[in-house]
Amino acid sequence: MVMAEVEKSIQEELSLPILLAERVIKSAKEAESFKPENNDLAAQVAQLAQHLRAVARLTTASSNIYERPIRRVAADLTKSLDRALALCRKCKNKKTNVLRHVLSITTATDFKKVGNLLDSSSADVHWLLSIFKPDSENGTINLSLPPIASNDPILAWVWSYIASVQMARPEAAQGLATLARDNDRNKKFIVEENGIPPLLKLLKENSNSDAQNAAANALYNLADDQKRIEVIADALGIQIIAKALSEAPMRVQVMLVNLVSRMVEKDFKVQEEFGRENISRPLVSLLGMDVDLEDFKDVGQRRTATSLHSLVHINKEISRMVGSGLSSGGSLDGSRQNNGKKEKEREGESMEVKSELKVSCASALWKLARSSLLNSKKITETKALLVLAKIIEKEKGELQINCLLVVMELAAVAESNADLKRTAFKPTSPAGKAVLDQLLRVINEESSVSLLIPSTKAIGCLARTFPAKETRIIEPLVSLVGHRNPEVATEAAKALGKFVRDDNFNRKEHSKAIVEFNGIPKLMNLLRTSDRGQLHLHELILLCNLAINVSNNKSLEQERALSVLEKAARHVVLQHPELRELFSKAIHQLTLYQSGAHTVILT
Structure with missing residues (x-):
């Protein structure tokens, strides 16, 4: 050997x-x-x-x-x-x-x-x-x-910059950042010439904010490719970035959060590693730095004493200084002094920096939560839902949109995990109620497609958590089925489909509510007016389940639902054989209650 x-x-x-x-x-x-x-x-x-x-x-x-x-x-x-x-x-x-x-x-x-x-x-x-x-x-x-x-001048520049970064010179890190921003060939040189470890060391050991910011900027420009991200991770970059995020000045935190966001977006393994480093904790603290949770205390007083204690604790947690108390070690007095120093630094920052940081944190949380049970649990354990609900209520623009995307991704993960759905999105809990109230408010009051779509998706993912009497959710969703934007209308139909499918215990009650709020004419109108060449799968699935659950309703016959399903059935089943039984059952149910109908056999 x-x-x-x-x-x-x-x-x-x-x-x-x-x-x-x-x-x-x-x-x-x-x-x-x-x-x-x-x-x-x-x-x-x-x-x-x-x-x-x-x-x-x-x-x-x-x-x-x-x-x-x-x-x-x-x-x-x-x-x-x-x-x-x-x-x-x-x-x-x-x-x-x-x-x-x-x-x-x-x-x-x-x-x-x-x-x-x-x-x-x-x-x-x-x-x-x-x-x-x-x-x-x-x-x-x-x-x-x-x-x-002499044959490749960029190589000499890379060497000079990296050597200077080793000597903790921030202008050299900024030089690497500029080179990395220019093209992939420069990035390849920097990585091959072992430029990442010195940048991480500068980020870890240097207390100079210019040096840290330059290092984070260079790493951000390099982290646009999965292989380069793996090099950063292999050099213990995940741990270094997570620790720096808790301790760095606010303008450096902006760049670090953007770095986290980019790395998580490009590499699922990194997404999970950041979760194990509990990166969501400082991100939620940063996002909620100015959030006042006093309004939720009135809700808590109507709950158990344990719930009230939890809310008070969360209020203290959110109002703590950004990043304070997140790292281990240090005496209590030292921690207090550090908190005070951080508080002064935060107060001295401009509103533009604070706003940029919040937007970046929401974006990073959204990408961390996406399809990740580990990160979704970590995020909801911080009671981030209360913070997200408050921001969705008070803010506008990109921050509000990003917070809705966080809720949407958390709900999507909770849809397939009963424990997360029960602990985080229980409608009777303060956090669950706060989020649901804001989702419904957005659907009822907002007109922006970028707000309506994530809100609708989130409610659809949580469909199985709502009791039969919760009709206030059905009505706004039915209203969106008639929305002028086809993407919004489709998402509303998809969400309603989750309320009435066979794995929802309250499907019949929800189906009756949809009929009561004039949902069938809106759905049939959507199917007729949409692009005929497009296969409207979610709308047809909703119609099938309504036909099964309330097959004797006159509106189905009046809107000629049977004819629509018969025409669409063969095309759908051809592309989605798993839906054969659903369409057959829906058509069979409608033929039982409509005179002159003939059963169509799907082959």
Whole structure:
């Protein structure tokens, strides 16, 4: 079994060219031909060795040195010195006059070639020294082009920036962010040249907000591809980002939340890892930084003492300073001092920054919750539903939309998980009632499609939680079936379909309510006026279930529901064989109560 080769230390990498340089100097001095050329070569190599030792001292003095360009330059230099050593050894022994004459032409050319190679290597080593000893007076980063990167200048920039990031320079991180924003090739270079760990280290260890913000910005620009996100995660980026989010200044938190949002959107594994780091806790705290939950206390007073205690606790939790108390460790006094400092920082931030942060937090929570039971549980355990309900009630624009999307995704997960549905969306609980009230208010009062669709989807997902007497939900949904926007109308039909399908215990009562609120004429009108070439699956499924549950209702006969189902049945069953039994049963039920009808057999 072949063992993997262990990478040499940087000191070992440098020791080889230094030893080779000494051998070249010794061989050059022992040469018996081309003595002037050998003397010049020895002087050139001696100066090069001196600079190499300076690089070696840098690597010994600091454990925080960026090694990638050093290894590349050392490898390239070793090849040049090997060639120089071979040339010097050719000049050591005397040759016959004829042979010496033949060799002299070749050797003279070789000295020029080797000299040029060593000049290039010397320039590379000078460049190395310059990037590790940046100009202390003006703080500029060396973006010159060394010979080793002459074929690809971007590589030299990436090396210079990463080396400076290792030295905790925020302008270098911003330089990487700019490079990463430009194109995928630059991103590939940054990742391949090991630029992600220094950025994470800058984010983790630097208390300078400019440095943290620049690092987060660079990581954000890199995290638009699943493979690069995996590199960030493998470098413990999830833990570092989660910790920084709880402690960073607010304007840095904006960028960090956007980073979380992008990573979660691109990679499901990262979505779950952030959940295990309980990232939802600081996100909910940030989202609810200015939310007042006093209105919910009146509701709590009508509940048990335990519920009241929970509400009071949540109010305290939400009103705590952003990020405070989320990290472990530290004394109580230290925690209080930190909370006070954070509070002052928050008060000093502009409304624009606060608003941007809230919008970003809602977006991140929405993406964290999507199809994730782990994250949905984590979010609802923070009592985020109360915060979301309050924001949906008071805010407008993107923040309101994003909060509705959070509720929609939480409801979608709860639809297939009875425990989450019971604990988070119970209609009689303060949180469940608050959210439901806002969803119904949006459906009844708002006209924006971007608000109506997530609200309708959320109510549909929760259809099995509502008792038969909860008719105030059915009426606005029926109204939306007649909405002028076909997407809204379809979502309303889809939601109503979940109230009347066979796995809903109260399906017959809900079906009667739909009929009572004139739902069948609206549904039939939607089917007739919509695009004829489109298969209106959700509308037809709703009609089938209504036909089964209230088959003797006159409105079904008046609106010629049987004829519509008979025409659509074969097309639907052809594409969705699993619906054969539903359509057959609906058509059979309608034929029992309509005179002159003939049973259609679906084949």
